[in-house]
Amino acid sequence: MKNVYKYFFRGLITILPLALTLYLLYVCVAWMEALALAVLRPFVGGFYFPGMGLILGVLGIVAVGMLVSKHRVRRLLSYVEWPFTSIPVVKSIYSSLKSFADYFTPSTSQGGQQVVILRMPGQEFELVGLVTRRSTAGLPEGFLPGERVAVYLPMGYMIGGYTVFVPLSWVTPIDMTVEEAMRSSLIAWMARTPQAAPAPRQE
Template structure:
């Protein structure tokens, strides 16, 4: 009975990430395809095959990318955004989504993200991430003299984290990629331990 339970659990643990990932991508595809089909119906065009709406949305996004390389379009868009930013709720939601999108769109060499260890008072270390080379000027003006940098301490199993300002001299730089270290922190090290045990 115990072997059967372990085998069932192993099957679930191996299949679940794949099934959930495929379901998320399929849901995204279906939603975008439905949106594209809706746009086609608005202009009176029939749907000829499944995925036509998805291709239309991709084409529109590509066209938007081309338009945003034209200065007048960028200027007009910025004006519209600035007007909408007057509404507090829109400012909060748009600002958060825009920050995430900006983080994702940066190239690896421009991210400036570095994995570090921060020593605690009891001699233990906490994994952190330097997210920017410098802290904001208002914070630097309020802090004592020193080379302060913002360090993110990721909370396990959560998207949220805690940002602390730490002196650069108190950081131990780790030769570990941001993606791998973030994955380690998000899963509290369970993912890495499981992978090592499986080898």
């Protein structure tokens, strides 16, 4: 009976991520299909084929990306964003989400995003974080002098995090992408790393 429970939970852990991923994809595609049908019905009448919503969604995102790459469109977008950046409560939510999204854009990644290990002198524990700022230039006065960086320390299951300004000598870059670090933080670093196969014995 003990083995039955073990196999059941092992199978559940294997199937659950796949099932949830497929379900979320299904919900997303179904929503895009329904939206496309509602928008296109006045123009195409009864013409419709499965997958039209997904195709139009991808094309729409690409088109928006191409448009906002133009200087004039970005200026026009600033006027569209004005209500979201002026209303007190909405401003805080929109600005935070936009800054978080901008942090993961390819242009920002090329600017030197880095996953680091934070080690405080005299302490044995280590913290994994993301360098979000490489100096205190442009910030209000009051920060300690010296070469300091801002490190964001995400909490498990993405319930929040802390940003700390520390000396550059306290951080050590590691070979890990921002996406990998955020994904590992999401599950509190519980993912198992594959172990290397033992070397064959020589007789």
